[in-house]
Amino acid sequence: MSAITNTPPNHRPTHRHRRLRLTPYLFLAPALIWYLVFLVYPMYQSLTISFMNWDGLSADIRYIGLDNYRRIFFEDDTARLALWNNVLWTLGTLLIPTTIGLMLAVALDRKLRGRTVLRAIFYGPAVLPLVAVGMIWAWMYNPQFGFINYVLKAIGLGFLARGWLSVYETALPATFLTAVWGGVGFPMVLYLAALQAIPQEQYEAAKMDGANGRQLFWKITLPWLREANVIVFSLAVINSFKTFDLIYTMTYGGPGRATQVLGTWMYFHAFQYYNAGYGAAIAWVIAIITLVMAIPYIQRMSRD
Amino acid sequence: MSGRHVIAPAATTNNGGANIKPHRQLASMKAEQRFTDTVLYTILTVMALVWLVPFVIIVLTSVRSMGDLISNGVFAWPREIVLSNFERAWNIGNFSTYFRNSLILIVLKVPLGIIIASLAAFPLAKMQFRFNNIIFIFFLFGLAIPIHVTLTPLLVMMKQLGIQGTLAALIPPYVVFGLPFQIFVMRGFFRTVPSELLEAARLDGATEWGNFWRILMPLSAPALATLFIIDALATWNELLIALVLISSNESRTVPVGLLQFQGQFSSQYTQLMAGVLISITPIILLYIFLQRYMVSGLTAGALKE
Numbered sequence A: 001m002s003a004i005t006n007t008p009p010n011h012r013p014t015h016r017h018r019r020l021r022l023t024p025y026l027f028l029a030p031a032l033i034w035y036l037v038f039l040v041y042p043m044y045q046s047l048t049i050s051f052m053n054w055d056g057l058s059a060d061i062r063y064i065g066l067d068n069y070r071r072i073f074f075e076d077d078t079a080r081l082a083l084w085n086n087v088l089w090t091l092g093t094l095l096i097p098t099t100i101g102l103m104l105a106v107a108l109d110r111k112l113r114g115r116t117v118l119r120a121i122f123y124g125p126a127v128l129p130l131v132a133v134g135m136i137w138a139w140m141y142n143p144q145f146g147f148i149n150y151v152l153k154a155i156g157l158g159f160l161a162r163g164w165l166s167v168y169e170t171a172l173p174a175t176f177l178t179a180v181w182g183g184v185g186f187p188m189v190l191y192l193a194a195l196q197a198i199p200q201e202q203y204e205a206a207k208m209d210g211a212n213g214r215q216l217f218w219k220i221t222l223p224w225l226r227e228a229n230v231i232v233f234s235l236a237v238i239n240s241f242k243t244f245d246l247i248y249t250m251t252y253g254g255p256g257r258a259t260q261v262l263g264t265w266m267y268f269h270a271f272q273y274y275n276a277g278y279g280a281a282i283a284w285v286i287a288i289i290t291l292v293m294a295i296p297y298i299q300r301m302s303r304d
Numbered sequence B: 001m002s003g004r005h006v007i008a009p010a011a012t013t014n015n016g017g018a019n020i021k022p023h024r025q026l027a028s029m030k031a032e033q034r035f036t037d038t039v040l041y042t043i044l045t046v047m048a049l050v051w052l053v054p055f056v057i058i059v060l061t062s063v064r065s066m067g068d069l070i071s072n073g074v075f076a077w078p079r080e081i082v083l084s085n086f087e088r089a090w091n092i093g094n095f096s097t098y099f100r101n102s103l104i105l106i107v108l109k110v111p112l113g114i115i116i117a118s119l120a121a122f123p124l125a126k127m128q129f130r131f132n133n134i135i136f137i138f139f140l141f142g143l144a145i146p147i148h149v150t151l152t153p154l155l156v157m158m159k160q161l162g163i164q165g166t167l168a169a170l171i172p173p174y175v176v177f178g179l180p181f182q183i184f185v186m187r188g189f190f191r192t193v194p195s196e197l198l199e200a201a202r203l204d205g206a207t208e209w210g211n212f213w214r215i216l217m218p219l220s221a222p223a224l225a226t227l228f229i230i231d232a233l234a235t236w237n238e239l240l241i242a243l244v245l246i247s248s249n250e251s252r253t254v255p256v257g258l259l260q261f262q263g264q265f266s267s268q269y270t271q272l273m274a275g276v277l278i279s280i281t282p283i284i285l286l287y288i289f290l291q292r293y294m295v296s297g298l299t300a301g302a303l304k305e
Helices: A002-006 A012-049 A067-075 A077-108 A115-127 A130-140 A147-154 A168-183 A185-196 A200-208 A213-224 A226-242 A245-250 A262-271 A276-293 A295-302 B002-015 B020-062 B066-072 B084-092 B095-126 B132-143 B147-161 B167-191 B195-203 B208-219 B221-237 B240-245 B254-264 B269-302
Strands: none
Touching: A012 A276, A012 B095, A012 B132, A012 B147, A012 B167, A012 B208, A067 A077, A067 A276, A077 A115, A077 A168, A077 A185, A077 A226, A077 A262, A077 A276, A077 B020, A115 A168, A115 A185, A115 B020, A115 B269, A130 A147, A130 A168, A130 A245, A130 B020, A130 B254, A130 B269, A168 A185, A168 A245, A185 A213, A185 A226, A200 A213, A213 A226, A226 A262, A226 A276, A226 A295, A245 A262, A245 B254, A262 A276, A262 B147, A262 B240, A276 A295, A276 B147, A295 B132, B020 B269, B066 B269, B084 B095, B084 B269, B095 B132, B095 B167, B095 B208, B095 B221, B095 B254, B095 B269, B132 B167, B147 B167, B147 B240, B167 B221, B167 B240, B195 B208, B208 B221, B221 B269, B240 B254, B254 B269
16 A cells, blocks of 8 residues: 555556566466365365265255264264274384384485395385385285295294285285385485584584583584474474375275274265265364464464 | 584584594494495395385296196296287277377377466466465365366366267366466465566567566476476376266377276286386487486475475
């Protein structure tokens, strides 16, 4: 406003100012429209559907308020198991691939021969389609001919051999191990980038003061990794709650319903059992969790 | 930081003096260092071998006959190299169709998405307007939105548009889910372009539109290349949306096709692994040659300087 009142009337700058104000939105328009039509509007619709009893096909739609949500938390044992599996998956992801990734980053940050090849090997699985990863590991876990049982038998631990994906106790850990194989690359690469940003003088100065390796790590390295930690941890939680591909490919939620997670349980209800309303409610539970967890991450990303 | 810079050399000269004790300490530190490196190297090599095992297993499984696999075990060297598994997977498994579909999708979707994202990133990086930051954060939240929450309405929408089940149905959601990351990366890259360049062009009568295409985009070639590779990869790998929106065999993409293949040949392990190997070979080649771009793009997107 002040810009306009400061410039004399009927003068070109006024015109230019107005054009400048519209210009940003013209450039933003395609993205904003695309975003609103194919993301925000479907989200709003699925929120509406989540308050309905609907099979996803017929015209028979009934408003049932929060019943679908009540069912998730109080009536549906499988939904609660799925939520619990997601929590376990999240804790596992925060702990295992993250720690391995950090250790690999610290090790590969040194000037070791062949470190480029080593980095490529550890990051490699992360670029593969999860369907292919799941199929490869399902074959490794095969009860009769799989590599895992083959090795166990070869080293005299044959009594441990089993159908890893078809036994209740081992199905989820076995699937998770597959995720670890593909999941160390991303934290490793991020931590490597963060490590390279640490000024070397800090290490040299501390070494001269007699600090040992462990002290260097805890007192210098870790504090410098705070930024990377926020990103790695946030993405670990967000992606854990989105988990779908590996479970769907390797166990299909089984044996029984032992490895169901919210992502697969939502899929089964919305697209196999014709409970579109209930499926939408499960999807919204996932969305609320991931959106809340994303707040610190987005704060970091949008900071200048 | 600059303070440390001054302290470090001073400390070095102190220790580098004629003092014998620190000298010895230094020598023992060197030996310790060598020892650590050896241990580290051993651990890393063993881990790398473990990490490579699945790749070795797919190759060993897919180049032999089923009889050989059953009688000799998966880790034995194949009695005879059999390549017919690949031929049969490619033909019976319909992989030619899945490859074609995924490639068409990449060619249509990736440039479209990146151009839309770059257009949006320009004002967010280089113009001052009221809702700049709010719009940027609005886009960023897309990074956390699970696909799951849009699927049923998207299916209904595609039915209404009459493109449900076809490849075209995948383009709108694929573009949407690429936008947040691409806008973020392009905005970051555009900000590194000096504003004086744009200002000088404006004085010469260039429009913002002209500036975008003639200055910003050509200067952003490295970022665009990286985004192109990352996005092509994501498109090649995506499962859930394609699983819901694609129904016919002719329109399946590689991941959905792989699942179909798994259902069909569940106990034909040699053929199954041949199919998997076929589907990941283009990615592995891409990765070997373009690894630098892929990895640098990831960190550029996630970490800020």
